[in-house]
Amino acid sequence: MRRWFYIASMGLLLLAGCKKNDPNAVKPVTPVSFTQPAGWPQPVYNFADNPLTEQGIALGKKLFYDGRLSKDGQFPCASCHQQDAAFGTFAHDLSHGFNNSHTLRNAPPLQNLAWYSEFHHDGGITHLDLQPLAPITNPVEMAETIDNVLNKLRADAVYRSMFTAAFGSEEINTKRMTQALSQFMLTMVSANSKYDKVMRGEATFNLPESLGYDIFKQKCASCHKEPLFTDLSYRNTGIPMDAVLQDKGRMRITQNPADSLKFRVPSLRNIMVSSYYGHDGRFFDVYQVLEHYNSGIINGPTTDPLVKNKIPLSNFEKGQLVAFLSALTDSAFLKNKKLAQP
Structure with missing residues (x-):
C-alpha cells in the first residue's frame, strides 16, 4: 500500500512538473493598474469587466x-x-x-x-x-x-x-x-501638460499664461470644465450647418429637433496640436475659433444661451488665451513611446 502511494505521489509530482514546464501552457496575464490623476473625478469606464493587462x-x-x-x-x-x-x-x-x-x-x-x-x-x-x-x-x-x-x-x-x-x-x-x-x-x-504641473505645484505660469487662465475662467470654463476641459455636454455654439454635409449633430441620434446642430463640447487639452477645429474642421486655427465666438455666432432655435450674445474678445485677450491654451499641450503624451506606432 505504501509502495503504491509512493509511486502515485511521484507520478503526480512528475505530472505537475510537466505542466509547469509545458511551453504550450497558458501563462497568467500581468495586471496593469490604471492611475487616476490627483484631483480628477472617478473614471466611468468599468474596469472590472475588462481589467487592464x-x-x-x-x-x-x-x-x-x-x-x-x-x-x-x-x-x-x-x-x-x-x-x-x-x-x-x-x-x-x-x-x-x-x-x-x-x-x-x-x-x-x-x-x-x-x-x-x-x-x-x-x-x-x-x-x-x-x-x-x-x-x-x-x-x-x-x-x-x-x-x-x-x-x-x-x-x-x-x-x-x-x-x-x-x-x-x-x-x-x-x-x-x-x-x-x-x-x-x-x-x-493626457495629464502632464504645463497646466497640470502648475496645478501640482511643480511649475508656475508665465504672465501671458496666467492672464490667459484668468480670461479662460471668466469666459470659457462654463463649458470647458477642468480638469478634462469639457463638461461632456452637447451644445449648439452658433456654427451654421454646412450646406453640403447637412450635419445636424446630436439630432441625427435622438431625432429630437431640440438637439439640432448640437455637438459635444470638445476637450481643450492638446488643442494647439490638433487642428483643424470644429466638428467638420471648418476652422483652420485657434484664432479663427476665438473670432467665431467674438463675432461669428449665428443664432437659431437651439443656440446655447451661453453664446447667443457672443463672447466678446479683444485681440489682447485672444493672445493671452492662446498662451494659456498652449500650456495645455502635453508633450509627454504626444511622444509617449508606449503609445507610438511599432
Missing part, C-alpha cells in the same frame, strides 16, 4: 495600428487618430477614408477616454468597447465587415498567440477584439 494592451496596440482592420489595408485606426495630433486628425478638415472618401466630420482626439460614457461628436456610441465597430463598418471610413476582420485575425498565427496570451485561448471574437482596443485606448491619458 500588459498582454491585452499590447494586443490592442497592434490592432490599433493594423491596416487589416480596413477593407484595403490602408486605413488602420491610427490613420485618422495620429499621436502627434493627440490621436486626432491633423492637417485635414474632414477625415479621409476608403476609396478616397471623406468622412462627415473631423475625427476627435482620443485622450482620457476612461472618463467618457459617450463617443463621437454626437454621442452616438454609448460604450468604449463598441466604438471601433462604427468606423470599421462605415463605407467611407474603414469599409470592412466584422466577420472579414475576424477571419483575417484568425488566419494570423501571431494574433492567435496574442489573443491566447491576453484572454486565455485562441478564440478570436468581436468582444475580445474590441476589449483589447479599449485597453490600449484607455492608456491614452
Whole structure:
C-alpha cells in the first residue's frame, strides 16, 4: 500500500512538473493598474469587466495600428487618430477614408477616454468597447465587415498567440477584439501638460499664461470644465450647418429637433496640436475659433444661451488665451513611446 502511494505521489509530482514546464501552457496575464490623476473625478469606464493587462494592451496596440482592420489595408485606426495630433486628425478638415472618401466630420482626439460614457461628436456610441465597430463598418471610413476582420485575425498565427496570451485561448471574437482596443485606448491619458504641473505645484505660469487662465475662467470654463476641459455636454455654439454635409449633430441620434446642430463640447487639452477645429474642421486655427465666438455666432432655435450674445474678445485677450491654451499641450503624451506606432 505504501509502495503504491509512493509511486502515485511521484507520478503526480512528475505530472505537475510537466505542466509547469509545458511551453504550450497558458501563462497568467500581468495586471496593469490604471492611475487616476490627483484631483480628477472617478473614471466611468468599468474596469472590472475588462481589467487592464500588459498582454491585452499590447494586443490592442497592434490592432490599433493594423491596416487589416480596413477593407484595403490602408486605413488602420491610427490613420485618422495620429499621436502627434493627440490621436486626432491633423492637417485635414474632414477625415479621409476608403476609396478616397471623406468622412462627415473631423475625427476627435482620443485622450482620457476612461472618463467618457459617450463617443463621437454626437454621442452616438454609448460604450468604449463598441466604438471601433462604427468606423470599421462605415463605407467611407474603414469599409470592412466584422466577420472579414475576424477571419483575417484568425488566419494570423501571431494574433492567435496574442489573443491566447491576453484572454486565455485562441478564440478570436468581436468582444475580445474590441476589449483589447479599449485597453490600449484607455492608456491614452493626457495629464502632464504645463497646466497640470502648475496645478501640482511643480511649475508656475508665465504672465501671458496666467492672464490667459484668468480670461479662460471668466469666459470659457462654463463649458470647458477642468480638469478634462469639457463638461461632456452637447451644445449648439452658433456654427451654421454646412450646406453640403447637412450635419445636424446630436439630432441625427435622438431625432429630437431640440438637439439640432448640437455637438459635444470638445476637450481643450492638446488643442494647439490638433487642428483643424470644429466638428467638420471648418476652422483652420485657434484664432479663427476665438473670432467665431467674438463675432461669428449665428443664432437659431437651439443656440446655447451661453453664446447667443457672443463672447466678446479683444485681440489682447485672444493672445493671452492662446498662451494659456498652449500650456495645455502635453508633450509627454504626444511622444509617449508606449503609445507610438511599432
